[in-house]
Amino acid sequence: MEKHEFDIIVIGAGSGGLSVGLFMNQAGFKVLMVSKSDLSIGGDCLNDGCVPSKALIHVAKIVKQARDAEQFGLTLTGKVAIHKVIGYIHSKQAFIRTHEDAKWLRDQGITVALGNASFTGKNEIKVDGQLYSGKKIVIATGSKPRKFKVKGIEKVKYYDNESIFHLDNLPEKVLCIGGGPIGIEISQALSRLGSQVTIVNHGAIILEHDDLAVTSILLNQLEKENIEFLLEADVSCFTSSTEAVIKLKSGKAITHQFDAIFVAIGRELSLDTLDLAKAKIKFDKKQIVKDSYLRTTNKNVFVCGDVAGDLQFSHAAEFHARTILNNLFSPFKKKLNNKNMSWVTFTDPELATFGLSEKQLQKQHTKYRRLEKTFAEDDRAVVDHYTYGKLVLFVSQGSLFKKQKLLGGTMVAPNAGELIQELILANTSNLSVKAIFNKIYPYPVASRVNQGLITDLMSEGLTPTIKIFLRKAYQIFS
Ligand SMILES: Cc1cc2nc3c(=O)[nH]c(=O)nc-3n(C[C@H](O)[C@H](O)[C@H](O)COP(=O)(O)OP(=O)(O)OC[C@H]3O[C@@H](n4cnc5c(N)ncnc54)[C@H](O)[C@@H]3O)c2cc1C
Ligand SMILES: NC(=O)c1ccc[n+]([C@@H]2O[C@H](COP(=O)([O-])OP(=O)(O)OC[C@H]3O[C@@H](n4cnc5c(N)ncnc54)[C@H](O)[C@@H]3O)[C@@H](O)[C@H]2O)c1
Numbered sequence: 001m002e003k004h005e006f007d008i009i010v011i012g013a014g015s016g017g018l019s020v021g022l023f024m025n026q027a028g029f030k031v032l033m034v035s036k037s038d039l040s041i042g043g044d045c046l047n048d049g050c051v052p053s054k055a056l057i058h059v060a061k062i063v064k065q066a067r068d069a070e071q072f073g074l075t076l077t078g079k080v081a082i083h084k085v086i087g088y089i090h091s092k093q094a095f096i097r098t099h100e101d102a103k104w105l106r107d108q109g110i111t112v113a114l115g116n117a118s119f120t121g122k123n124e125i126k127v128d129g130q131l132y133s134g135k136k137i138v139i140a141t142g143s144k145p146r147k148f149k150v151k152g153i154e155k156v157k158y159y160d161n162e163s164i165f166h167l168d169n170l171p172e173k174v175l176c177i178g179g180g181p182i183g184i185e186i187s188q189a190l191s192r193l194g195s196q197v198t199i200v201n202h203g204a205i206i207l208e209h210d211d212l213a214v215t216s217i218l219l220n221q222l223e224k225e226n227i228e229f230l231l232e233a234d235v236s237c238f239t240s241s242t243e244a245v246i247k248l249k250s251g252k253a254i255t256h257q258f259d260a261i262f263v264a265i266g267r268e269l270s271l272d273t274l275d276l277a278k279a280k281i282k283f284d285k286k287q288i289v290k291d292s293y294l295r296t297t298n299k300n301v302f303v304c305g306d307v308a309g310d311l312q313f314s315h316a317a318e319f320h321a322r323t324i325l326n327n328l329f330s331p332f333k334k335k336l337n338n339k340n341m342s343w344v345t346f347t348d349p350e351l352a353t354f355g356l357s358e359k360q361l362q363k364q365h366t367k368y369r370r371l372e373k374t375f376a377e378d379d380r381a382v383v384d385h386y387t388y389g390k391l392v393l394f395v396s397q398g399s400l401f402k403k404q405k406l407l408g409g410t411m412v413a414p415n416a417g418e419l420i421q422e423l424i425l426a427n428t429s430n431l432s433v434k435a436i437f438n439k440i441y442p443y444p445v446a447s448r449v450n451q452g453l454i455t456d457l458m459s460e461g462l463t464p465t466i467k468i469f470l471r472k473a474y475q476i477f478s
Contacts (some may be wrong), residue, residue, distance in 0.1 A: 002131075004111070006032040007062070009125060009134030011117040011274070014043015016305025016317030017140030018100070019109035021035060023325055025110045032134065033110050034117040034127050035102070042100040043142050044161075044306070045314045051096060053185055055089040057346050060192035064225075064348070065154040082170040089165055119279035122298055136300050138324060139274065139288070143306035148177055152238030154207050157260035161186075165264060171195055171260035177235060179206035181345045182264035184222070188347050190262070191227050198228040198256060200235055200246055202265075205344060210353050213372065214412040218351050221388065269307050286448045292335040294324055310336065313343055344417035349386060352416040355408025355427045361394055368394045368407055373453040375413065382446040389413035391453050393423070395433055403432035404457075413447075419447045433457065447451045 010021040018041075021033045035041045045051060046432050059068035066076050098104065102112045116127035124133045145160040157171070161182055172195060176187045179201030191197040199206075206229070207215045219229065232249035239245060244256045269287065276282075282289040282297040287309040302307075302324045305317030320336065327333045342354035361368045375381035375389035391411045398404025406427045411420050426435055436454045442449065462470075 001125070004032070004130070005130045006030045006111070006134045007136070008032070009132055009137045010140055011033065011042065011125065011309070012140035012270075012305070013041040013100075013112075014140060014142050014305060014317065015045045015314040016142075016321050017043070017138065019318045020138050020304060021105075021110060021323030022108070022142065023321070025108055031110045032113060032132050033105060034113045034115070034125070036116055037114055038102045041105070042097065042103060042385055046093060046096055046100055048162045048165065050314055051093055052089045053161070053182075053189075054346060056165065056189045057094045057185060057348075058086065059085050059088055060189035061348055063194045080170065082167055082193070085193065086165065086167060100248065105276075116273040118273050119281070120275075122279050123300055125281075131227065136302070136328065137279075138302045138304050139296070139307055140304040141270040141274065141307045143269050143312060145263065146266045146268050148235075148261075148263040148265055150235055150237055152240075154243075155241045156238050156239065158263065159260055160263045161277070171258075173258045174198070174260055174262055175200065175235075175256060175258040176262045176264065178202065178264035178266070179229070179231070180264060180266065181207060183195075183262070184218075185346055186262060186264065187227055188222060188225065191213040191225060194366060196226070199229065200230045200233050202232070202234055204232045206231075207351065209357075210345070210351055211392055211410045212349055213357065214353075214410050217388055217390055217412045218345075218349065219346060221349060222347070223321075265310060267306065269309060271307065293327055293333055294320055294336055311338060311341060311343075313341075315343075316341065330399070338444060340424075342420070342424050346417070349389065349412050349414050350416040351410070351412050352420045353408075353410040353422045354420055355406065356394065357408060358394060361407060366407065366473055367397045369397065369457075370394055371453055371457055373449065373456065378446075378452065380431055380446045380448065380450050381413070383444075384414070384446070386414055389449070390417075391449055393453055398432075403430075404434075405430060406433060413446070413449075416445065419450070422447060423450055 008018045008024050009032045011034045012229055013033050013035040021031050025031045040047060062082055070076055075405060106114050113127040117125045117127050120126045124131060145162060145400060149198050170193055174190050174195045174197045176183045176197060176199045183199055184206055187197045187199055205212060205215055206219055234247050236245045236247050242257055245253055245254050247253050279301055280298050281301055288303050289297050290303050294308060296303060304320040304324055306312045308320055323334055323336050339356055345351040347415060373391050376387045383387055383388045392405040393409040396405045396407055406423055410425055413419060433454050436451055437458050441451055443457045
C-alpha cells in the first residue's frame with residue numbers, strides 16, 4: 001500500500017489541532033489534518049460547545065432583557081419558539097464553518113483525511129484504510145461528555161452537550177445533573193427561555209475551580225432567577241421517565257418530577273480508536289502519559305488540548321499548541337505553565353478568573369495579600385443595577401524597591417470577562433499595580449472598579465509618617 005509522508009500529522013481538527021496545523025501549513029510544512037468527518041472540523045468548540053452555547057446564551061439574554069422591560073410599562077406576550085432559537089444557533093455555526101471545513105483547509109494547502117485515525121506504528125497512522133507517516137504527530141482528539149450511569153436512566157429523556165443544541169421542544173421542567181460550567185451556563189439559558197430548572201450537584205459548591213467569594217454571589221443571582229439548587233446531592237435512581245429519587249445532604253431522599261434531564265458531569269478523553277500501544281504511547285489512569293513539554297512516551301508524538309488531561313478550554317488548547325510549536329522550532333524548550341491562564345463562565349453575571357488562585361498561592365508558599373471590593377458604591381454598578389458584583393485580587397508584597405504585582409484574581413459582574421482583560425495584561429506583563437492606579441479611566445466605564453480596588457490598596461500607603469511629610473510639603477510648596 002502506498003504511504004503518504006508528512007512533516008506533521010495532526011489528529012483532530014478542533015481548537016488545538018487547527019492551531020498547530022494552520023501555523024505549520026503557513027510556515028511551509030507538509031501538513032496532514034485528520035478529522036472524524038467534515039462536520040466535526042472545528043471540534044467541540046464549534047460543533048457542540050463554546051459557539052452553540054454562547055449563541056444560546058445570547059438569545060436567552062435577549063429574552064430576559066425583554067421580560068425585564070415589563071417593569072417600565074412594556075407588555076410581553078407569547079412563548080419562545082425553540083425552533084427559531086435552534087435555527088439562530090445553527091446559522092451562526094454555519095457561518096463559522098465556512099472557514100472551518102475540509103474544503104477551506106484544502107484551499108489553504110493542507111491535506112485533509114476524513115475518518116477515525118489509529119496508530120499503526122511509531123510514526124504512522126491509518127485513516128479509512130490509507131496509511132500516512134509523519135515526522136511528528138500531534139494527538140488533539142478532545143473529549144466527550146461523561147455518561148451518567150444510574151438505575152433507570154434508560155427511561156428518561158436524556159440531553160448532554162451533543163444533543164441539547166438540537167432540541168425540538170423546550171422541556172417544561174429540566175433536571176440538570178452537574179454544577180460545573182456546562183451545567184450552570186446551559187441551565188440559566190434554558191431557564192430564561194422558559195424551562196423550570198433544578199440543578200443537582202454532587203459537590204458542595206458550584207464551579208468548584210473558582211473562588212467561593214464570587215461563586216456564592218453567582219449562586220445567589222441564579223436562585224433569584226428561580227433556578228433551584230440541590231448541592232451535595234445525588235440522583236439515586238429514576239423510577240419513571242419523569243421521576244427521580246434524589247438523596248440530599250441530610251441523608252433524606254426526595255422524589256423530583258421533570259420532563260428531561262441535562263447531564264454535565266465532566267468529560268472523558270477521546271482516545272477510543274487511537275490504538276496507542278502500536279506507537280509505544282503509554283496510557284495510565286484514563287490519561288495519556290505526558291511530560292511537562294506535552295510529549296508522550298513516544299518523543300515524536302505530542303498531546304494537545306482536552307485530550308492532554310490538563311485544563312479544558314479552547315484557549316488552553318491554543319496555548320498547548322503554542323507551547324508545542326515553540327518547542328518544535330526552539331532549542332529553548334518551554335514547559336507548559338498555566339500560571340497566567342484565565343477563564344470565563346458565561347453566565348449572567350459572568351464569572352471571570354485569572355492567574356493563580358489562593359489555593360495555588362498557599363501551596364507554593366508565595367506571600368500575597370487578598371484584596372476584595374464589592375460594587376455597592378460603584379456609580380456604574382448602581383445605575384446598571386449590579387451592585388452585587390465583586391472583585392477579588394491577589395497581589396504580591398511590594399516594598400520601596402520591589403514592584404507590587406497582580407498574581408491573580410476573580411470577578412463576578414455582567415461582562416466580567418471583558419472587564420478583567422486589563423488585569424490579565426498587567427498580570428501576564430508583570431506590570432506594577434501602579435499601571436492600573438495611574439491610568440485615566442473615562443467616567444463611568446465599568447472597569448473603573450479595577451482602579452477602585454488598587455486605589456484602596458494605595459491609600460494604605462498614607463501612614464502617619466507620610467501624612468506628616470505631606471503636611472510639611474504642603475507648608476513649603478503650596
Ligand atoms: C457546552 C460546552 C461549552 C464550552 N464553552 C467553552 C467556552 O466558552 N470557552 C472555552 O474556552 N471552552 C469552552 N468549552 C471547552 C472547549 O470546547 C474545549 O476545551 C475545546 O473544544 C477543546 O479543544 P480540543 O482541540 O482539545 O478538542 P476538540 O475541539 O473537541 O477537537 C477534537 C476533534 O478531534 C476529533 N477526533 C476525535 N478522535 C478522533 C480520531 N480518532 N480521529 C480523527 N479525529 C478525531 C473530534 O471529532 C474533534 O473534531 C466548552 C465545552 C462545552 C462542551
Ligand atoms: N465558559 C467556559 O470556558 C466553559 C464552559 C463550559 C465548559 N467548559 C469546560 O468544559 C469542562 C467540562 O465542564 P462540566 O461542567 O461538564 O464539568 P466539570 O467537571 O467542570 O463539572 C462537573 C460538575 O458535576 C458535578 N458532578 C459530577 N458527577 C456528578 C453526579 N453524578 N451527580 C451530580 N453532580 C455531579 C461535580 O461536582 C462538578 O461540580 C469544564 O471543566 C471547562 O473546562 C468551559
